Amino acid sequence: MARRGRPGRSGAALVIAMGTLAAACAAPGSDNPPPQATSTSSTSAAPTCGTAPVKLSGYFETGFPLPKELTTEFTKQHPNVTWDIREDQFAVITQNAPRVLADNPPDLMRLPQVSELVKDNLLKNLDGYAKAFGWDRWPASQLEQLRMGPGGRPRGEGSLYALGLNFSLTGLFYNKKLAAQIGMSAPPTTLAELDQALDKAKKAGLTPILQFNGGATGGLAFPLQNLMASYGPPGPINDWIFQKPGATIDTPSNLQAAQHLERWVKAGYFQKDVNAVDYATMMSRFIGGKGLFMFNGDWESGNLDKQMPGNAGFTLMPPAQQGGKRAAMSAPLTFGIAARAKNADCAAFFLNWVATDKRAREIGVEVGGSHPMGPADAYMPEVPADKVTASTLSAGADIAKDNGAMDFIANATGAIYAKSWTPQLQKLVAGQQTPQELLKSVQADYTGQLEGN
Amino acid sequence: MVPRPAGARSASRRPVTAKLRGSRGLAGWLFVAPALAFYAVFVLRPIAVTFQYSLYDWDGIGASTWVGPANYGKVFTDPDLFESLVNAVKLIVFFSAIPVVLGLAIAATIRRIAATRLALVARTVIFLPQVIPLVAAGIAWSWLLASTGVVNQLLTLVGLGGVTRAWLGDFGTALPAVGMIGAWVLLGLCTLLLLAGMSKIDPALYEAARLDGAGPWREFISITVPSLRQEIAVCVTVTVIAALASFDIIYISTQGGPGNTTMVPGLQIFYLAFSEREVGMASALAVVLMVLVMACALPIQWFAKDGNR
Numbered sequence: 001m002a003r004r005g006r007p008g009r010s011g012a013a014l015v016i017a018m019g020t021l022a023a024a025c026a027a028p029g030s031d032n033p034p035p036q037a038t039s040t041s042s043t044s045a046a047p048t049c050g051t052a053p054v055k056l057s058g059y060f061e062t063g064f065p066l067p068k069e070l071t072t073e074f075t076k077q078h079p080n081v082t083w084d085i086r087e088d089q090f091a092v093i094t095q096n097a098p099r100v101l102a103d104n105p106p107d108l109m110r111l112p113q114v115s116e117l118v119k120d121n122l123l124k125n126l127d128g129y130a131k132a133f134g135w136d137r138w139p140a141s142q143l144e145q146l147r148m149g150p151g152g153r154p155r156g157e158g159s160l161y162a163l164g165l166n167f168s169l170t171g172l173f174y175n176k177k178l179a180a181q182i183g184m185s186a187p188p189t190t191l192a193e194l195d196q197a198l199d200k201a202k203k204a205g206l207t208p209i210l211q212f213n214g215g216a217t218g219g220l221a222f223p224l225q226n227l228m229a230s231y232g233p234p235g236p237i238n239d240w241i242f243q244k245p246g247a248t249i250d251t252p253s254n255l256q257a258a259q260h261l262e263r264w265v266k267a268g269y270f271q272k273d274v275n276a277v278d279y280a281t282m283m284s285r286f287i288g289g290k291g292l293f294m295f296n297g298d299w300e301s302g303n304l305d306k307q308m309p310g311n312a313g314f315t316l317m318p319p320a321q322q323g324g325k326r327a328a329m330s331a332p333l334t335f336g337i338a339a340r341a342k343n344a345d346c347a348a349f350f351l352n353w354v355a356t357d358k359r360a361r362e363i364g365v366e367v368g369g370s371h372p373m374g375p376a377d378a379y380m381p382e383v384p385a386d387k388v389t390a391s392t393l394s395a396g397a398d399i400a401k402d403n404g405a406m407d408f409i410a411n412a413t414g415a416i417y418a419k420s421w422t423p424q425l426q427k428l429v430a431g432q433q434t435p436q437e438l439l440k441s442v443q444a445d446y447t448g449q450l451e452g453n
Numbered sequence: 454m455v456p457r458p459a460g461a462r463s464a465s466r467r468p469v470t471a472k473l474r475g476s477r478g479l480a481g482w483l484f485v486a487p488a489l490a491f492y493a494v495f496v497l498r499p500i501a502v503t504f505q506y507s508l509y510d511w512d513g514i515g516a517s518t519w520v521g522p523a524n525y526g527k528v529f530t531d532p533d534l535f536e537s538l539v540n541a542v543k544l545i546v547f548f549s550a551i552p553v554v555l556g557l558a559i560a561a562t563i564r565r566i567a568a569t570r571l572a573l574v575a576r577t578v579i580f581l582p583q584v585i586p587l588v589a590a591g592i593a594w595s596w597l598l599a600s601t602g603v604v605n606q607l608l609t610l611v612g613l614g615g616v617t618r619a620w621l622g623d624f625g626t627a628l629p630a631v632g633m634i635g636a637w638v639l640l641g642l643c644t645l646l647l648l649a650g651m652s653k654i655d656p657a658l659y660e661a662a663r664l665d666g667a668g669p670w671r672e673f674i675s676i677t678v679p680s681l682r683q684e685i686a687v688c689v690t691v692t693v694i695a696a697l698a699s700f701d702i703i704y705i706s707t708q709g710g711p712g713n714t715t716m717v718p719g720l721q722i723f724y725l726a727f728s729e730r731e732v733g734m735a736s737a738l739a740v741v742l743m744v745l746v747m748a749c750a751l752p753i754q755w756f757a758k759d760g761n762r
Contacts, residue, residue, distance in 0.1 A: 028506055028732070029517040095727035098514045116730060120514040214622050215708035273600035275711040276622020415729040419533070426711035430624045433712075
């Protein structure tokens with residue numbers, strides 16, 4: 001058997017070990033240098049990628065072909081620019097974002113919720129570029145969600161810290177064949193009509209709404225927020241998401257929305273196993289014709305046009321009252337430039353190109369399925385009217401008219417989705433939470449998280 | 454048992470080499486140094502750093518604030534965090550009790566049919582889950598347990614359509630369901646360990662028992678189980694640690710849902726550190742988990758040692 005170490009020696013070993021640990025005694029973290037002033041405010045001309053060879057580093061999201069298609073086209077037009085692209089799933093990007101931006105700053109990166117990145121001074125302030133390229137003359141709503149006050153709060157105003165490759169829109173997709181089966185010839189125009197359609201579908205033995213709500217992804221937040229916007233104005237919801245002082249989610253109209261959602265749950269409008277359904281399962285069920293409606297975003301438009309051509313319809317969430325204003329969750333596909341990026345000017349030039357180049361905008365619509373960023377009067381590619389992409393694009397115009405764009409309630413803080421909305425909505429489905437208490441506890445978590453910041 | 458050559462040599466030479474102890478000691482240290490350095494850098498230092506982080510409020514990047522033991526207070530007062538610790542303890546039933554008890558029964562059965570080909574097949578089949586990566590096991594089981602999965606199909610087939618449900622999405626069944634996945638994975642390990650232990654038991658003992666008129670059950674209780682004390686201790690230790698520190702299976706199958714019913718400390722630490730960027734809280738929970746694991750594992754070790762004497 002092994003010999004036992006003598007006490008004196010293990011003591012020595014302990015001393016050596018502790019010596020190794022001594023290195024770790026300083027407080028963790030550091031104050032990064034103060035936020036940089038806008039980098040190009042001194043130059044009057046807009047920056048370019050120049051003519052010398054440049055290699056831009058990118059950190060993109062796996063499974064979404066749009067950024068790569070754009071970078072390929074960009075290199076075709078600007079051959080001196082090549083790309084070094086790393087891809088990860090969005091969840092991984094979310095977890096890695098601060099460390100990657102700090103240690104290995106990419107020139108261009110797909111970003112998760114940006115407030116905390118701004119707080120840690122990890123993102124380039126884009127105000128200078130906005131001025132040089134004229135982004136400040138685009139419709140203000142496009143950039144609102146990417147503006148932040150000092151330290152990342154509140155969002156919605158202040159300096160620009162990111163840009164979108166396009167901006168997406170959510171609403172109700174529906175299966176046209178199943179709609180015809182229950183006699184729904186046109187999408188519902190009021191909440192009551194939607195309720196009727198759901199009821200008819202249920203009675204016809206169809207699943208009225210396909211949604212995901214399993215694991216760590218509470219997809220019932222989609223119908224909930226749409227109902228909130230149906231019952232009340234989107235402004236206060238945005239204020240809450242943007243962390244404006246005094247904002248609350250626990251309002252009377254939001255309570256009506258949560259109660260309405262509970263009625264849908266109790267009426268059996270969602271699948272029985274909704275708490276075990278993930279996003280991919282929901283998509284495959286909808287494409288497989290297993291349900292009438294699905295709350296989702298136009299990032300799936302291109303996919304649905306391919307997978308169920310001519311059979312997918314899209315409508316915005318109908319308002320509670322006939323002719324009322326419509327609202328939708330709408331957010332830019334957020335990309336930013338690391339504070340210490342090597343080729344920030346060229347990356348900014350690329351972002352501007354995505355929004356303004358004719359071919360880039362075509363790619364944005366064909367591949368991305370969403371509305372491109374850019375000036376209101378910019379070139380819009382033609383899309384055949386029978387495609388669901390055409391419906392989502394025109395819905396975007398309606399939302400712009402009604403000024404009804406909202407960010408997603410899951411983006412209010414870094415933890416609110418996983419920690420609050422998801423478990424609370426899962427409990428609502430299981431009958432273990434009331435609408436009243438749901439809003440109360442989400443609001444309590446929200447307040448706690450803001451105080452913690 | 455064959456005595457180990459190295460041990461035998463050092464024991465016999467000890468008196469002669471006493472005066473060389475200094476230089477030999479140095480040489481010994483040289484041999485130990487790489488492993489020790491590795492251990493210090495990759496095990497001891499992270500533990501110390503984790504403990505240090507646990508005393509700060511830190512988002513992983515920016516400036517940190519000293520908060521002392523406040524994070525530890527929160528681990529026990531925040532219902533979500535505390536509940537995850539409770540869930541981990543509940544999982545011990547599935548990860549530990551079921552594999553050890555069932556493993557004993559299966560090992561005893563296989564031992565009785567040891568000479569047949571069926572024993573080899575059974576051993577292979579039961580050990581197979583141990584070879585499969587936990588992530589693959591988690592994915593496979595989440596398909597099996599889905600509302601349209603094989604488990605529900607079988608239940609419907611035998612007329613139990615009424616109890617079918619999305620096992621991983623139901624508040625009442627999600628934790629037992631992930632527990633069963635863990636039991637399935639760990640059963641093979643326990644069975645094999647116990648089987649190996651059984652082959653060491655002196656057959657004379659069984660013979661003597663049989664002469665005294667003991668039946669199979671009596672043999673099992675009076676000879677097999679006491680002789681396997683050490684193996685059982687190893688099984689319990691390994692599986693209890695697997696239960697308390699579980700992550701992979703749950704991350705893949707439920708991600709802690711629905712409504713936090715399957716949230717365990719391992720997953721909570723991961724979410725706290727990388728999603729919520731509360732590195733201090735995550736570290737505090739990690740330290741608590743480490744202490745909990747040791748508090749559970751060390752008594753089992755002592756228990757096994759006492760039995761050995």
